[in-house]
Structures are given as structure tokens and as C-alpha cells.
Amino acid sequence: MASITKSRMLEEMKLQSGQDPSCCYQCAKCSAACPVTAAMDLLPHQVIRYLQLGLEEELLESRTPWICASCFTCAARCPRDLDLARMMEGIRLAILRRREGNKFGPADLAPEQLSKLPQQALVSAFRKYNK
Amino acid sequence: MRYRYFPGCTLKGQAKIMEETTMAAAEVLGIELQELADWQCCGAVFPLYEDELITLLSPVRTLAAADGEPLVSLCAACHNVLKRAQELMQRNEEARNKVTDFLEVDYSGEGRVLHFLEVLRDDLGFDRLAEMVKKPLTGRKLAAYYGCLLLRPAKIMQFDDPENPTIIEDFLKALGAEVVKTPYRTECCGAYLSVTEENVARDTVSKIIDSARRAGAEGLITACPLCHYNLENCAEENAGKPVKIFYFSELLAEALGLTVESGSAEEKTGEGSP
Numbered sequence: 209m210a211s212i213t214k215s216r217m218l219e220e221m222k223l224q225s226g227q228d229p230s231c232c233y234q235c236a237k238c239s240a241a242c243p244v245t246a247a248m249d250l251l252p253h254q255v256i257r258y259l260q261l262g263l264e265e266e267l268l269e270s271r272t273p274w275i276c277a278s279c280f281t282c283a284a285r286c287p288r289d290l291d292l293a294r295m296m297e298g299i300r301l302a303i304l305r306r307r308e309g310n311k312f313g314p315a316d317l318a319p320e321q322l323s324k325l326p327q328q329a330l331v332s333a334f335r336k337y338n339k
Numbered sequence: 340m341r342y343r344y345f346p347g348c349t350l351k352g353q354a355k356i357m358e359e360t361t362m363a364a365a366e367v368l369g370i371e372l373q374e375l376a377d378w379q380c381c382g383a384v385f386p387l388y389e390d391e392l393i394t395l396l397s398p399v400r401t402l403a404a405a406d407g408e409p410l411v412s413l414c415a416a417c418h419n420v421l422k423r424a425q426e427l428m429q430r431n432e433e434a435r436n437k438v439t440d441f442l443e444v445d446y447s448g449e450g451r452v453l454h455f456l457e458v459l460r461d462d463l464g465f466d467r468l469a470e471m472v473k474k475p476l477t478g479r480k481l482a483a484y485y486g487c488l489l490l491r492p493a494k495i496m497q498f499d500d501p502e503n504p505t506i507i508e509d510f511l512k513a514l515g516a517e518v519v520k521t522p523y524r525t526e527c528c529g530a531y532l533s534v535t536e537e538n539v540a541r542d543t544v545s546k547i548i549d550s551a552r553r554a555g556a557e558g559l560i561t562a563c564p565l566c567h568y569n570l571e572n573c574a575e576e577n578a579g580k581p582v583k584i585f586y587f588s589e590l591l592a593e594a595l596g597l598t599v600e601s602g603s604a605e606e607k608t609g610e611g612s613p
Contacts, residue, residue: 223389224388224389224390225387225388225389226389243526243527243529243543243546244527244529244532244539244542244543246539246542247536247538247539247542274535274536275532275536275539277527277529277530277531277532277539278384278387278487278530279487279491279526279527279530280487280491280492281487281491281525281526281527283491283492284490284491284492284493284501284502291387291492293387294387294388297386297387297388298387298388301388301391311535312534312535316535317534321534324572325353325533325534325568326349326352326353326354326564326565326567326568327348327349327352327353327380328347328348328349328354328383328414328416328564328565329531329533329534329565329568330534331348331380331382331383331384332383332384332416332530332531332565333531333534333535335382335383335384335386335394336384336531337535
């Protein structure tokens with residue numbers, strides 16, 4: 209298999225997520241299964257295609273990884289046994305691990321959200337959008 | 340039957356009713372839930388990158404504290420994080436050594452990690468549960484809402500069939516309810532997107548609520564405080580004859596003839612930030 213890209217993000221992702229995007233044959237079952245595609249600018253299977261092509265900048269600019277709710281339906285349906293949720297986490301972390309990479313912090317919460325939201329919602333949102 | 344019990348942060352706050360009703364029911368059922376001392380939040384989401392070790396410290400400390408005894412949680416998210424952390428400790432030796440060295444604990448992935456529904460199904464048995472029901476939920480049309488975290492990833496969670504689960508339906512039948520199936524019962528409610536992208540959560544929740552209403556369900560049953568919150572607060576429309584949202588344990592307590600006085604109805608808690 210030819211190495212399509214020398215992207216550092218991609219190499220790190222293969223290592224840390226245990227997922228090799230080149231296994232994907234683009235059947236798009238992940239996109240059919242995903243409950244939140246309406247809000248995405250790239251569909252789940254397109255994210256994997258971009259990973260295959262090494263289009264790192266485009267992925268780092270995309271809204272899609274921040275819309276992914278880590279529901280794991282894509283992974284449950286994938287005939288290649290790929291876990292796209294882990295790859296999405298890799299794209300998020302590539303941004304969050306940069307200095308000032310946080311996407312969401314306590315200051316972004318409205319006061320009425322703070323009093324209403326369950327603790328679980330706040331902890332999980334900060335874990336996903338903040339380092 | 341004795342278990343170590345991990346409550347998790349939300350069960351001491353917004354979802355207190357789930358803990359209170361479970362405790363009352365467990366006592367009647369002869370299930371002893373012994374709360375772990377000095378527990379801390381599990382982290383709510385399992386870290387999906389293998390080098391994210393810091394976020395594993397808390398769940399691994401919890402797993403080690405169970406001392407090899409079966410460990411039970413009620414919250415679907417806590418259960419997911421603990422079960423996946425246990426699997427990682429069994430599989431990834433390098434991560435295990437780093438985490439346990441840092442925590443100064445001896446843990447290599449032993450012990451049963453259970454959700455309370457599994458205790459009811461596998462250890463007590465739904466047949467036995469049915470015999471203990473005092474006030475069957477006869478004529479109540481109720482639908483299971485599984486969401487994500489109890490079921491997926493199925494290879495690790497081993498909770499039920501991820502595409503066609505039956506455990507909550509079997510539970511409801513044991514309580515005497517009329518079970519209604521809805522097509523969106525294993526779809527995501529939007530999870531923490533209700534914090535950051537409310538419109539997206541509104542869309543996912545509305546589909547779930549609409550499908551339950553069309554199927555004739557008067558209530559949806561969940562084991563996840565975040566699903567509960569989203570289903571109650573994010574639906575586009577749930578007026579007229581609203582679909583009510585219940586924790587599984589509320590119905591369990593009711594069917595056992597227990598009245599649980601809640602110290603904190605969901606509206607009452609305001610101070611509950613973690």
C-alpha cells in the first residue's frame with residue numbers, strides 16, 4: 209500500500225487511535241448511520257476520504273469533528289471494523305493540543321445553562337472541547 | 340447479593356432521583372449496594388486516544404477501589420467509562436503500567452463491571468423480579484430508550500445486541516407494563532451537544548420524541564441522566580399529551596410499591612456544577 213501522505217497528524221492518528229483510514233472503501237454506511245449529518249460540512253465518510261488523501265488543513269477547518277457526538281453508531285455499522293469516532297477524536301485533539309486550541313470554556317456558558325445542565329453534560333462537554 | 344457501588348457526580352445532583360429510587364428498590368430486592376469511599380467523577384466520556392492517560396486516572400482508581408468485587412453503576416455514562424477503562428487496562432500493558440504506577444495501585448483489569456440493569460437481568464433474574472412486583476404497571480404504554488453508552492461499542496460493553504436490544508423491554512414486561520417499540524430507541528440524543536450546539540440536539544431529540552408519540556408511548560425509559568435531560572428539555576414540541584421521561588429505577592420503585600420522597604426534584608437543584 210503506497211503511503212499517500214506524510215501528514216504528521218495522520219501518522220499520529222494511526223498510532224494513537226489504532227485506526228488505519230486506508231482500510232475504508234467508502235461505502236458510506238457511517239454517513240447513513242450518523243444522526244447529526246444535517247449540521248456537518250463534511251459527511252463522515254468524506255472525513256475518512258480526506259484522511260486518505262492527507263487533506264489535513266481542510267479537516268482542521270471543518271465543522272464536522274465538533275458536531276460528532278461520539279455516539280459510536282458509525283463504528284457499530286462499519287463493515288471494515290473501523291472506529292471513526294476515534295479518528296474524529298484525533299482531529300479534535302490535533303486542534304485542542306495546540307496552545308489556545310480550546311473550543312469551549314466556562315465563559316461560553318449562559319448563566320441559565322449552568323443552573324440547569326446536569327453535571328455529566330458539563331464534564332463531558334469540557335472534556336471534548338477543552339484541554 | 341453484595342456489590343460495590345459507584346454513584347458518579349450526576350447521581351448526587353440533577354439525577355438524585357435515580358439513586359434514591361434504586362436504593363429503595365435494591366433494599367426490597369435484597370441487593371446490597373455499598374458505596375465506594377472517596378470516589379470521584381469518572382470523567383463522563385471515555386478518552387478515545389490511547390495516549391490520553393490523565394483522563395484514565397479517575398476511572399482506574401475507581402476500578403481498583405472495588406477490590407476485585409463486582410462494581411455497579413446506575414448512570415450509563417459512568418458504566419461506559421468504567422467498562423472501557425477496564426478493557427484498556429486488560430489490553431494495553433504500557434498504559435496499564437503508567438497509570439497504575441502513577442496511582443500507586445495494583446490493578447490489571449479484574450472484577451465484574453456491571454450496570455444495575457445487568458444485575459437485575461443476570462443475577463436476580465427478571466422472572467424473580469416479576470414475582471416481587473406488588474403494583475404492576477398494567478396498561479401503561481412504555482418504550483425503552485437505550486441511547487448509545489449502554490450498547491456501544493458492543494464488543495466491550497457486552498450489554499445486549501447493539502442493533503436490537505431487549506433488556507429494557509424485558510425489564511418493563513417484568514414490571515407488568517405494556518411495551519411499545521420505537522424505531523429511534525438506539526439513536527443518539529445528541530449528548531453534550533446540548534451544551535455547545537443546542538440546535539443539533541433539538542433535531543435528534545425531536546425525532547426520538549416524535550417517534551415515541553407516533554408509536555403510542557406515554558413514557559420513554561432511560562438509564563442516562565444526560566439523555567434524560569436532553570429528552571426533557573430539547574424537544575421541539577412535546578406538548579398536548581407529552582411523552583414523559585422516566586429513569587428505569589423510578590418505575591422499578593413504583594412497581595415494587597415504594598413511594599420515594601425525593602430530596603431533589605430536577606427543577607430544585609441549582610447548585611449542581613461539578
